[in-house]
Amino acid sequence: MGASQRIKVGLLGSGNVGSQVARILIEEAQMLSQRIGAQIELTGIAVRDTQADRHWQAPAELYSTDADVLIDRSDVVIELTGGIEPARTRILRALNAGKPVVSGNKALIAKHGVELQQAAQASGAQFSYEAAVAGAIPILRPLKDSLSGDHVNRVLGIMNGTTNYILDQMDTTGAQFDDALAEAQRLGYAEADPTADVEGQDAASKAAIVASLAFHSEFTIDDVHCEGITSVTAEDVAAASEDGYVIKLLATCERDGEGVNIRVSPTLVPREHPLASVHGAYNAVFVQAENAGELMFYGPGAGGNPTASAVLGDFVSIARRLVTGGAAIPESTYAQLDSTPMADVVSRYSIGMEAEDRVGVLAAIAEKFAEHGVSISTMRQTKGQNAGGEPTSSLRVITHRAEDSKMRATLHDVEGLSSVRAVTSLYRVEGE
Template sequence: MTELRTLKVALLGCGNVGAQVARILIDDADTLASRAGARLELSGIAVRDVDAPRDVDLPRALFTTDAEALVKDADLVIELMGGIEPARTLILTAMRNGACVVTGNKALVAKDGPTLHEEADRAGVQLSYEAAVAGAIPILRPIRDSLSGDRITRVLGIVNGTTNFILDQMDSTGAQFADALAQAQRLGYAEADPTADVEGHDAASKAAILASLSFHTRFSLDDVYCEGISSVTAADIAAAKDAGFVIKLLAIAEKLDAAEAGTGDTGISVRVHPTLLPREHPLAAVHGAFNAVFVEAENAGELMFYGQGAGGKPTASAVMGDLISAARSIVLGGPGRAETTTGQVVALPITSAVTSYYIGLDVADQPGVLAQIARLFAEHGVSIEIMRQTIHRDADSNTESAELRIVTHRASEAALAATVEAVKGLDVINSVTSVLRVEGV
């Protein structure tokens, strides 16, 4: 039997995910060797504090604070530190020294992916980041490899477990946003500072990565329109439920032709925002902190990928899949898998997005109101699909008002936004209570 070669693996970071990766490398060494075609030797773990408590019992001799020396002597580098620096410098150093790199650093890939890919191409090494999007769900490799012979037209994703948990709690229990967020923090789903999650920044980084792979064009975080969920109220959730919808924070990347975009250019709309989905849509059934990505392609049709989007063990699974792939590329002697950026389509502004709106209006209960509103919508080229009216009586003033809930047909964001602004100017409108985008209708 031929003796297997040994590849040195350097691990940068030993948090929840890093500790699980180290455990798998040690405990499953024989199984991994048979799959990779080489023994994967964990040569060291770079951390800030070698004595910090950790959930997994690992040999103290593996820990070091000298990350630069560690990556220079490695065949494979796993970066799980997070943040931009020193992660970026260490990854570049690793690749310049001939190491393949696996990272879960979504912020870095979204911000500086082109630089990392260019360095990987020059060095002839593999750069992989399956763990950067949707935890354990294998979504990036299927998009990059399995669907490489197809044309993806649209990607919709629930890619942040914290916000999905919060919105799911609000939907199922009627809780206010602040109460659902507090519960998410108690259960460990949300950080003490939840800004990156609830304001959509985490999902926006993942949207940039999904768009880049799906449409073979480099998109950065700056190309992503982003809205979070902090302004979603219990009243919004209840009104959506009454109309047969559920609210989810979606990452969306879709191709729009020149006529749809209204810009003269075919391009890609990449955006993150709270979205109403019909309750029969597959993504509407994603509960708790789970993630799911819904892909539409010209030939494959509709596909959905579902699973745990975070956590040490699930994310470590994605890291290990990339590691085995990179190890096999080294063993077989082939070049690293290059990024395919043949599309070169433009990123469209949010005003070019094509969607539907849900609009909640508090209006005067008097004749002609509906006609005025319908006429104004028509003047702006926006078609109404659903209109529901509920009458409310104020016992103190003995007056009545009406609540209108309108769902439009698909139109450009610019036309829809202009319609809402015009509606606000009508004398019969007391207030615009809610404006949310709608998908799947």
């Protein structure tokens, strides 16, 4: 294939991202062709409804409801429909026919990525999905290529813009969760049904993808421990701030003995850590490697234009390979590490408690921590009154590093003390 030949592109989906990909393929066709070394042609756009309103309107004759025909007549397929089916079946149709595929479908890749990569390897087709994680931020290719000669030990990531906006609003304005969520929805950062974002599922899909590449293994979303932010209160955010932290929904992927622990949870990050300065709906991924040291990738994590940029980056790379006749590059999964259980995770913790304000209470709580080998770093007490006018004490404990199983056992015993009314919060502390 040379400059006089043509690469036919089939686009599946014309939502926010798909529309912008179509626009760039049409409006920037000459520039893209010059970079690729061959003419490109958008041969069609598969949609459910050819008459629907679009974020950007392509020529009407490009829209079709027959995705299979479009796949069969294309040289490269770009899948931006989202969801599991029919996206999975359509991608497999293309890959099994030896056609390279670009996708931004994080949920599908986190669930069936192993199957899709196996199909790609069997047919010699390239399967690329930079847009599946962190929008325009180039993070997957650096993990696959730039750091392929290094040992990645840990990845910390703010991988969901909606939750970062909500937590940032709670931190900077003192808003409660519901109010911050409503503002995110008004501004278009959150969907009408924000469940996948606020329950951590979106970030968990991305964490599974990142961990697979960073540690050369095969992980799915089922390997990710997932906690959302719906229980985070303005009081928790304020208490974290007083202790010098900010709460972020953090995806953590780290070596844990002979395996990898992958988790998503609201986490305390020190104010001086680079991730603490990520505001609004932005994303950032912090990588710790043995030789490269600490690296941070930062930028817009969603949106039509930023995500389209990542899609087109994959497309240009694939198209160049078609022009030069280069072979597809398979995923490196040689390590085959297993995911490790949360019980084995070692971390620092921040715990909030409500207790009676009387002599001996703090000593009794400290004794339970000592019994389980969990060392207290700091303990802060704020006095108040309950509805009946009785004196109460709000406690905030930050521990030294401890195993998750020991921390859970400690809190079980603390909750059994008659002087402790409730354990109100438990957060991991990362980035120190």
